[in-house]
Amino acid sequence: MVNWSFSSLAGLGATKSSQFWIWGMFEKVGVPGTTLEQFFKVLSWSLYWLWMGVWPETDVNGEPFPVGSHERHMAGRPLAEGWFACLWALIGDLEYLSSILSLPSHNNAKNCCALCKAGLTGSNTWSDFRPTAGWRAHQWTYESWRSWPGRSRNQLFTLPGVSALNVHLDWMHSKYLGIDQFTFGSCLALLTCTGMVPGSEQAALDTCWKFIQDFYREHKTKVRFGYLNRLSMFLRQSGCPKLRGKAAEIKHFVYPLLSLWELYMNSGLKLHRQIRLMLKANAHLEDLLTLYEQDVAFPPPVADDFEDTCCTMLCLHGQIASHFAEEGTDLFNLTGKAHMVQHISLLARCISPRQATGLALSAFPPPAAVGKVFFLV
Numbered sequence: 001m002v003n004w005s006f007s008s009l010a011g012l013g014a015t016k017s018s019q020f021w022i023w024g025m026f027e028k029v030g031v032p033g034t035t036l037e038q039f040f041k042v043l044s045w046s047l048y049w050l051w052m053g054v055w056p057e058t059d060v061n062g063e064p065f066p067v068g069s070h071e072r073h074m075a076g077r078p079l080a081e082g083w084f085a086c087l088w089a090l091i092g093d094l095e096y097l098s099s100i101l102s103l104p105s106h107n108n109a110k111n112c113c114a115l116c117k118a119g120l121t122g123s124n125t126w127s128d129f130r131p132t133a134g135w136r137a138h139q140w141t142y143e144s145w146r147s148w149p150g151r152s153r154n155q156l157f158t159l160p161g162v163s164a165l166n167v168h169l170d171w172m173h174s175k176y177l178g179i180d181q182f183t184f185g186s187c188l189a190l191l192t193c194t195g196m197v198p199g200s201e202q203a204a205l206d207t208c209w210k211f212i213q214d215f216y217r218e219h220k221t222k223v224r225f226g227y228l229n230r231l232s233m234f235l236r237q238s239g240c241p242k243l244r245g246k247a248a249e250i251k252h253f254v255y256p257l258l259s260l261w262e263l264y265m266n267s268g269l270k271l272h273r274q275i276r277l278m279l280k281a282n283a284h285l286e287d288l289l290t291l292y293e294q295d296v297a298f299p300p301p302v303a304d305d306f307e308d309t310c311c312t313m314l315c316l317h318g319q320i321a322s323h324f325a326e327e328g329t330d331l332f333n334l335t336g337k338a339h340m341v342q343h344i345s346l347l348a349r350c351i352s353p354r355q356a357t358g359l360a361l362s363a364f365p366p367p368a369a370v371g372k373v374f375f376l377v
């Protein structure tokens, strides 16, 4: 089921209390080419008049309201004493962006990103995380996206100032339920299956789990794994190890894992030091998110720190993944979600990665000039 909600970026407090649910649909029930299109037509109409800050002058089909009707009476009058709102960010997981908003799919070999012209390989490959990466020079501008024949034709993108640049990628799905699952699963596999922690694989896991539980207690960790005592929690029949768990459990897992790694790593090995540094960078990103959790956007110096740390973490991830790929071992799998995490870090100066789901609206007081939305692009 797909659900739509909106929230104000100026709102504070828990996600649950700031989200307003608009509509939901079982995808299989909708009539192809009709249901969703009709929904987006109505939503765009609502957002347009919110932007104008007045009661609608026409109905959703562009027709004037009947003479004598309440709608006709209100048409053109201020909605909220001159206040108006603009659509600031379109937020959702990667599947939503491609299947519902018709933006490029992250599975594409070419054009796999909504925000730039990155591809799987070549000079614009998404797997280049360095500040000099080719794709950085090919990020969309408002004008270039609007004149691109391959752009999404979703109604929302016909609103004044709205384009793919309003897409806000989702930190939870890209990081916790994306790259972190592979990173943490791979670290646990190295610790338990390669002799880093003494004993059989199961005995090594028991040792790790005891360490993690002690860490949780000592540091009063907010969200904890209830149990992590089976190898199947991260080892799979085939493919790269992947830690199972809920997003919040994974988010808080980096701290005990970093301590565990530092205890059993071999400091003489460059690879082990690289993994330690990658986990440290990961933990620093989470520290910043916690520290600035009430901010709509990070202050500039914090945003710079967040972007640099993210760049360090992903570059190390790339080097570690290449090491194991050359060795023929399936560890530290790198997926396109790493690129999404990098975009989120680049945008942290405009919108905090904590903004999780829905349509985010910003309200402006009466004196704000029409055209302010263009600051977005």
Ligand SMILES: [Zn+2]
Pocket: 113, 114, 115, 116, 117, 118, 135, 339, 343
């Ligand atoms: Zn991109």
